[in-house]
Amino acid sequence: MKRLCHALAPLMLMAATPALAADADATAGLYQTHCASCHGEARLGGVGPALLPGNLSRLKPAAAVEVITHSRAASQMPAFDDVLDAEQIKSLAEWIYRPPDTEPRFGEAEILASHTVMHPDGSLPDKPRFDADPLNLFIVVETGDHHASVLDGDTFERIHRFETRYALHGGPKYTPDGRYVFFGSRDGWITKFDLYNLEVVAEVRAGINMRNIAVSADGRYVMAANYLPHSLVLFDAHNLDMMKTYPVKNAAGESSRVSAVYAAPPRGSFIAALKDIKEVWEIPWPLPTESVVSTGHMQTPLAPSRDPALESFKVRRIGVPDYLDDFFFDPGYEHVIGASRGGQGGMVVNLDSGEKVADLPLEGMPHLGSGITWEHEGRRVMALPHLGRAEVSIIDMQSWELIKTLETDGPGFFMRSHANSPYAWVDVFFGPHRDRVHVIDKQSLEIVKTLTPEPGKTAAHVEFDRDGKKLLLSLWEDDGAVIVYDGDTLEELERIPMSKPSGKYNVWNKTRYEEGTSH
Incomplete structure (x- = not known):
């Protein structure tokens, strides 16, 4: 018997669809007959992914109907158009977006x-x-066919x-x-x-x-x-x-989703961003005897100021003035720069004292997790794109002042550079100009070139090689490619066909915490 397998992976945030006319019990029966063996009787997943609203947040309902009806290329998902009629398929597609009666x-x-x-x-x-x-x-993640x-x-x-x-x-x-x-x-x-x-x-x-x-x-x-x-x-x-x-609960027993967890090597701890309570959590791991970690542009002592009384794996709660569900850190991990996706700005919090030290004028839904830093005129600056505005913000990390706003051709998602590169790259991931990518001179703080690798196809996510001499850029399409560029001349060198390549992750940059790559 055909089963609803593997293909309903999340793609875009959406609101629940209106209820369809089909009887819920009958639809639940369809699910148990055709879907449960792959996706679990409680929709928690198995061979195929979980089919719950939170897990389907990136899949539009119309796309779900299409996948159930006609299958999906490069997956084990079969077509159901010769097993179920159109109303049954629509009913199933609507039903999987409803929260279950009992929380899993x-x-x-x-x-x-x-x-x-x-x-x-x-x-x-x-x-x-x-x-x-x-x-x-x-490592290149190919989301088109999950390889x-x-x-x-x-x-x-x-x-x-x-x-x-x-x-x-x-x-x-x-x-x-x-x-x-x-x-x-x-x-x-x-x-x-x-x-x-x-x-x-x-x-x-x-x-x-x-x-x-x-x-x-x-x-x-x-x-x-x-x-x-x-x-x-x-x-x-x-x-x-x-x-x-x-x-994850606060002292009042209110629970929270966890937006992300990060390793903070100089502190010897994990740091968690919480979406629903006004706290940041720090959880230290046991320190090794040799406590020095390379962070690309500097050798950083591991947890130089950690309180010896701080117990390994015990939560340290840091109260913050607002919800912070997206983070960036300074190179020494002394400060966290945080923002809420629904907020109207950002803030800087000292991780040792837990005190807010600055507010940041970042009203365009900054993508802090994609921020980068570099030295500019003797001072370290951070730069980050915005999910909701066509701009890049550049901030002095000593005074925490906004020193430059670069207008771009649309909101961006990823920003990358390298310690050995004079340039920072930022995509234009959202909007009609998603096929463009900007190249920024890190000293003049100006866009010096705009590339359009393939008109009409999304260009996104740069990652440099270990020396910063060459870089990879994705054509983020099912029939996409990874494009190799010369990091100095900005010339295209070759294309490697791939199935919707998203992120690319260089071992050296990620293990040495190289300047210019996300951590």
Whole structure:
């Protein structure tokens, strides 16, 4: 029997559709007959993704109808047009956007039951199966058919391509030696992949709707941030054994979705952004004996000012004046720059004192998670695009003053540079000019070139190689490509066909916290 498998992954935020005329019980019966074996009897997912409103936030209802009716390319999703009539399909598509009568449960028992270890830590050879520089590899996430490619960062040859979980989110995270990479999916799955042996070595499901994961600077711990349930979950990175779950509540018992979790190497801690309560959480991990971590443009002592009384894995609650669900950090992780997606600006909070030290005029829904920094006239500046305005804001990180607003051809999503590059790149992800990308001179603070790699096709997300000499840009389409550019001349060098390539993540930049890449 045909089953509704794999294809209903999230794509765009939307409101619930009006109820259709079909009887809810009959529709629930259709779901159990045709969908439950892949997506779970309680819609929590299984072979296919979870079918709950939060997990479908990126899929428009009309697209859901189309997928159920005609299938989806490069997936195991079959067409149902010869099994169900049009009204039944519309009823199913509407029904999966309704909240279930009982809130789904996903606790420690469910996490433990999901855990699988394919290759225990240390059981595979400790030498790469390829000749490429393991610290200059790129992971390219291909969302069109849910795969990832491993590219040689010197030759840009594809070393390997493998299937991933659906709707990866938040970017893969590496261990410090670059050998292992961890992926997180919207459906809550954490996958540990051995880049030396090109094998999945362990998996576990941390929640139903997960935002992202973070890996400690020593590579020993992984933490997951969940929207559903409202929790943080801590894992041992070796085999992804669960260590602890943290229900996210304030002193009054009000719970919150977790917008994201970050590793703060100089502090030796995880820092979590909470969407529904006015707190920031810091959770320290045990410090290693040698406590220095490279952050690309500087060697930073690990947790130089940490209070010795601060217990490992114990939550430190930092009260903040407003909801902060998007973060950026200064290079030393002394301050968090935060904003609420529904707010009218940003603020700077000292992570040691918990005090707000500045307000920032960022009213255009800044995408702080994509911000970058560089030295400009002897002072460090941060620059970030806006999701709601056609501009890039540039801020002095000493005075916290806005020093420049660059007008762009539309709202942007990603911004990237490198310590060895004179340029910063920003896309125009939203609006009619999504096929353009701007190149900004980091000293003049002016746009010096606008590229249109393929008219009508979305151009987005730059990542440099380890030396900052070449970079990759995505044509974010099902029949897309990764384009290689010369970082100095801005000339296109080659194109590598890929299926809707989204993020590209260089091992060196991500493990050295290289200046100009997101952390």
